[in-house]
Amino acid sequence: MKGIILAGGTGSRLYPLTKVTNKHLLPVGKYPMIFHSVNKLKQSGITEILIVTGKEHMGDVVNLLGSGTAMGVTFTYKVQDEAGGIAQALGLAEHFVGKDQMVIILGDNVFVDDISSYVANFTKQQYGAKILIQEIPDPERFGVPELQEGRIVSIEEKPKHPKSNYAVTGIYMYDHNVFEIIKKLKPSSRGELEITDVNNAYIERNELTFDILHGWWTDAGTHASLARANELAQDITFGEEFGKLKL
Numbered sequence: 752m753k754g755i756i757l758a759g760g761t762g763s764r765l766y767p768l769t770k771v772t773n774k775h776l777l778p779v780g781k782y783p784m785i786f787h788s789v790n791k792l793k794q795s796g797i798t799e800i801l802i803v804t805g806k807e808h809m810g811d812v813v814n815l816l817g818s819g820t821a822m823g824v825t826f827t828y829k830v831q832d833e834a835g836g837i838a839q840a841l842g843l844a845e846h847f848v849g850k851d852q853m854v855i856i857l858g859d860n861v862f863v864d865d866i867s868s869y870v871a872n873f874t875k876q877q878y879g880a881k882i883l884i885q886e887i888p889d890p891e892r893f894g895v896p897e898l899q900e901g902r903i904v905s906i907e908e909k910p911k912h913p914k915s916n917y918a919v920t921g922i923y924m925y926d927h928n929v930f931e932i933i934k935k936l937k938p939s940s941r942g943e944l945e946i947t948d949v950n951n952a953y954i955e956r957n958e959l960t961f962d963i964l965h966g967w968w969t970d971a972g973t974h975a976s977l978a979r980a981n982e983l984a985q986d987i988t989f990g991e992e993f994g995k996l997k998l
């Protein structure tokens with residue numbers, strides 16, 4: 752199982768915090784945001800991790816994370832030249848992944864649940880895709896799944912009238928066929944290759960499963976949600992391999 756952390760994008764909703772700093776290097780609790788994703792993959796036993804980010808910030812990201820040896824993981828890095836969407840960023844992982852399965856975390860998603868059991872479920876599934884969803888009060892801000900008889904039958908991106916109270920979180924698991932799906936995608940009205948289109952393609956193939964995240968989960972891509980992520984993650988402490996904290 753390979754791990755992928757998507758840490759590109761423009762971070763425009765966090766300006767001016769992101770004018771010279773990559774969003775995923777901003778503090779969340781006691782750590783840079785991206786440490787939280789690394790920790791979740793490592794906790795699931797995934798140690799081969801690809802980091803995708805833009806060319807402006809690759810130097811800073813490598814400076815922070817290095818080879819990964821100190822953290823007990825191995826990092827590979829890939830540059831996304833332009834912020835062409837989450838699915839475009841994922842498309843850059845094709846050679847890294849090969850024929851393996853993969854777990855993707857959007858670097859601005861912060862959550863408390865240990866996802867090891869969901870990753871284990873996906874390993875057993877062997878092919879297709881799995882997404883993690885969570886019940887929330889304001890699903891219209893996210894991709895929203897429509898559920899029928901325990902299956903997801905469609906996902907709508909930021910719908911005015913959500914068909915469920917669930918949001919699709921930024922944690923995705925795919926088999927290597929995802930790269931063929933991405934190659935066939937057309938840019939959306941905002942000019943990006945959309946991950947919701949990838950998930951809908953798996954629904955059409957009847958190959959999308961899901962699990963439910965129960966603990967807190969938030970994105971940290973707006974000033975309000977970054978503040979919330981900081982509050983929620985304040986007491987999280989990782990092992991010393993993530994850097995000694997001066998207490």
Ligand SMILES: Cc1cn([C@H]2C[C@H](O)[C@@H](COP(=O)(O)OP(=O)(O)OP(=O)(O)O)O2)c(=O)[nH]c1=O
Nearest residue numbers: 757758759760761762763764834835836858859
């Ligand atoms: C759009 C995009 C996002 N991402 C990652 C970064 C984020 O952690 C995650 C969600 O991205 P978004 O929050 O949708 O986009 P963004 O990070 O560019 O922020 P803004 O809308 O404020 O300008 O996906 C990429 O890696 N490449 C991309 O091209």
